[in-house]
Amino acid sequence: MAVSPGASSAEMERPAWSEHAVKHRIDQDRLAGTLDADALQTLIAAGRDLFEARFTTLDGAGRPHSTQAIIPTRHRRPAEHGFQRLAGPDANACSSCHNEPATGGAGGFVGNVFVSEGFESADFDTIDPQFSNERGTNHLFGSGLVELLAREMTADLKAQRTEALKAARASGEPVAAPLASKGVSFGSITALPDGSVDFSELDGIDPDLVLRPFSQKGVMTSLRQFTVNTLNSHHGMQASERFGARWTGTGDFDGDGMADEIGPGEVSAMVAFQASLPAPLETAPEDPEWRKAAKAGRAVFADLGCATCHKPSLPLDSLAFADPGPVDTAGTLRTQDVAEPAIYDLGLLEWAKALPRDEKGRVLVPLFGDLKRHRIADQASPRFGNETLAQRFVERDVFMTAELWGLADTAPYGHRGDVTTLDEAILAHGGDAKASATAYRKLPEEERSALVAWLKTLKVEP
Structure with missing residues (x-):
């Protein structure tokens, strides 16, 4: 057409x-x-x-006169300034922030944004972390593939819930059902004969079983x-x-x-x-020493268990x-x-x-992620759990697995964009990734360097 x-x-x-x-x-x-x-x-x-x-x-740009609540909610008081970093507007163009290394890319720390809870109706005009969270700008390369994966995985999980409910109604007994799609486990549910569902064993997803693959917290559908x-x-x-x-x-x-x-x-x-x-690509460096180190680093990545969450690829139908x-x-x-x-x-x-495609003809999306939320900080490693304000019911130390594709061109790292090196980012992992970070810390310098060498081959543009 x-x-x-x-x-x-x-x-x-x-x-x-x-x-x-x-x-x-x-x-x-x-x-x-x-x-x-x-x-x-x-x-x-x-x-x-x-x-x-x-x-x-002339287009209508200016103070939105509404909070960040999903339901349109007006501000209670007029703004003092036309542009305001905290409550908007804070940019002239989408590409003002999404521009590294090209339009649609990430943004440096200078392009950070501030997000509120999202459901609240309160105005906020302070960087106090009680009222807003500061976030770096993610790149959007490969985002169409990410959304398609999330849609297919959502359909799989909902179908599994439907089958569990059918079995519970037929048997008159509770039915426990594991939830998984494309090799990613989301815990389990227990379907009850009356049509209700126990979600207490759910892991990394909301009870409606909709994957929300966008934003660091996984709250955008x-x-x-x-x-x-x-x-x-x-x-x-x-x-x-x-x-x-x-x-x-x-x-x-x-x-x-x-x-x-x-x-x-x-x-x-x-x-x-x-x-x-x-989609960002895994590229082969021209430097022979870099190629050698990257090959070794890819093996280190697997040995450390990083691929448990940063899955190299997910199949797309x-x-x-x-x-x-x-x-x-x-x-x-x-x-x-x-x-x-x-x-x-x-x-x-x-x-x-x-x-690339698998033997079934499915596209293998090389995102190095799992589209799932994980607890990424703990008391000993709190850096990635440093937000005070929860967002859309997602706990403060829980974040989406960051897709690694394109990270060579989209530094700095971390949800606040304040981690300057990949070495720092790896060492900051806690919670579900604590064992991998601990093992990385114990590696000889040569192997740690090799892992960084390989990560530096995951580029937005060859």
């Missing part, structure tokens, strides 16, 4: 030198079914333009949710699918005179751009990225809100054609 921006008459009359960053609106109704290669590239290009656009007040959230909090650009008249009774929730600042078509384009960012997705919820466009979701076939992209 073809994709057209669908420019309005007002947009067509706008002069080329206009300071509007959003040049054209994209008609969401034209985004349906599987996009052909040309249409997909057109949409990706439009999404990249929006990702790099420096939003202005999809690129769409991430995009809608961050457009608002970082730019004051409010997407109509959350802040529009359907949910708030007005098209101008932030009261800046600009209605429906970002439409669902523009969000879709930004999702397509992010989902299409290529399908590269068809549906947007909106199957687990998008209120606050984002959902499948029931459109006649037919658009399908972005990532298999049409050149970088995806080079991904």
Whole structure:
């Protein structure tokens, strides 16, 4: 199918030198079914333009006049400044922070953001850790594959829950069922004959069994949710699918005179751009000594048990990225809100054609992660558990396993972006990773150096 921006008459009359960053609106109704290669590239290009656009007040950029709560909630008092690092807006463009080593990448410490609990309605204007957590900017390369993995794993876990409930009803007895998908265990549940479920043995996932693969805490379900959230909090650009008249009774929730600042078509384009960012690769260094050390370091990685959580790859059945997705919820466009979701076939992209496959034909996504939350700090190793404020019911010392792909190009490390070397990052591991960190500490310097040499081959771009 073809994709057209669908420019309005007002947009067509706008002069080329206009300071509007959003040049054209994209008609969401034209985004349906599987996009052909040309249409997909057109949409990706439009999404990249929006990702790099420096939003202005003519677009509606400015103080969002809403908290970081999922349900649109207005601030109680007016802001003192137009730009405000703590409650937004704090950036002109998405690429202001996602730019290392290229657009869509990570950000340095200078690009850190502050996040609140997410469900609270309180205003906050202080860096006191009782009110906000400071976080580094993650890279987005390979994020389309990550979301597809999360969708498939969510479907697997929910199917296992359904089967356990059927067995409990049929037998009249409680049924304990392990939960696992793609080689990753999420503990177990006990299904009861009355249709209820005991989740006390669940591990690393919420009781609704939805994997939320984005953010350091694993609280963002999809690129769409991430995009809608961050457009608002970082730019004051409010997407109509959350802040529009359907949910708030007005098209101008932030009261800046600009209605429906970002439409669902523009969000879709930004999702397509992010989902299409290529997967980082494990590269072969040109230096022969580096290649030799990296080979030895790969073996050290396995011997230390790092691959227990940083799994080298996870198998993916399908590269068809549906947007909106199957687990998008209120606050984002959902499948029931459109006649037919658009399908972005990532298999049409050149970088995806080079991904390895297993004997079943499944794509092996080389993310070095498991899309699961783990306790990563303890009393002896508290560095990665130094937040005071819990986020979305996730405990303070529990974080998503960081995907290692691309880390050679996306320093610094840690959820706050304040760890400057890989050696420091490894030594800071506690909790579930304590044994591996302890074993690493005991290694001779040559083997520790070899592991770092190998990690430095995991690059965003060759």
